[in-house]
Amino acid sequence: MSSEQIVPRRRINYQSIVLLVIVALVVVASGTALAVVSTTFQIPPSDFVALPSTPRSTSGVVAGFSQVSSIVIRGAAVGVKGYLLTSSGSPVAGASVFMTYYLEGSYRTQVAVTDANGYFEARFPMNWTGWLPLTLAYFGDAQHKGLTQIVSLSGENLAIGQFSLLLRDY
Numbered sequence: 001m002s003s004e005q006i007v008p009r010r011r012i013n014y015q016s017i018v019l020l021v022i023v024a025l026v027v028v029a030s031g032t033a034l035a036v037v038s039t040t041f042q043i044p045p046s047d048f049v050a051l052p053s054t055p056r057s058t059s060g061v062v063a064g065f066s067q068v069s070s071i072v073i074r075g076a077a078v079g080v081k082g083y084l085l086t087s088s089g090s091p092v093a094g095a096s097v098f099m100t101y102y103l104e105g106s107y108r109t110q111v112a113v114t115d116a117n118g119y120f121e122a123r124f125p126m127n128w129t130g131w132l133p134l135t136l137a138y139f140g141d142a143q144h145k146g147l148t149q150i151v152s153l154s155g156e157n158l159a160i161g162q163f164s165l166l167l168r169d170y
Helices: 014-033
Strands: 036-039 061-073 076-086 096-103 106-113 119-129 131-138 147-154 162-169
Touching: 061 119, 061 131, 061 147, 076 131, 076 147, 096 119, 106 119
Parallel strands: none
Antiparallel strands: 036 119, 061 076, 076 119, 096 106, 096 131, 131 147, 147 162
């Protein structure tokens, strides 16, 4: 055999291996960033309500959602909490806050009523990690204008508790 006929063996390129490991880690990290929803018990239909068919109030003082965040227990989110306040910071007491999210193939709506401080809280019949899109709706009353706000809530204790996607005044 002549030296021209010998095919040199390729050595393993360590840069290629490092690149493959990095790509694999990115794929795994991306997968864990997606929302993982699991039901914690049988979902009773009485937890869900229909959105009101009455139109939102278009007059009165502008109200908005404030400090909306996940309720996190043992590393997974189980609900949502926040405040409904006027633009001057006054609480909107006794208001119905409708929360709509996607669960088991359909959109579900729950309602919470604000207390004297404008605080509302609701526990969901599931827990989640990652980010959960949630639509908050307040239909207003004689003194307050209605609004809808879409937020994406973190299922873990992150520095950013919620990310507001859209705010619409009606």
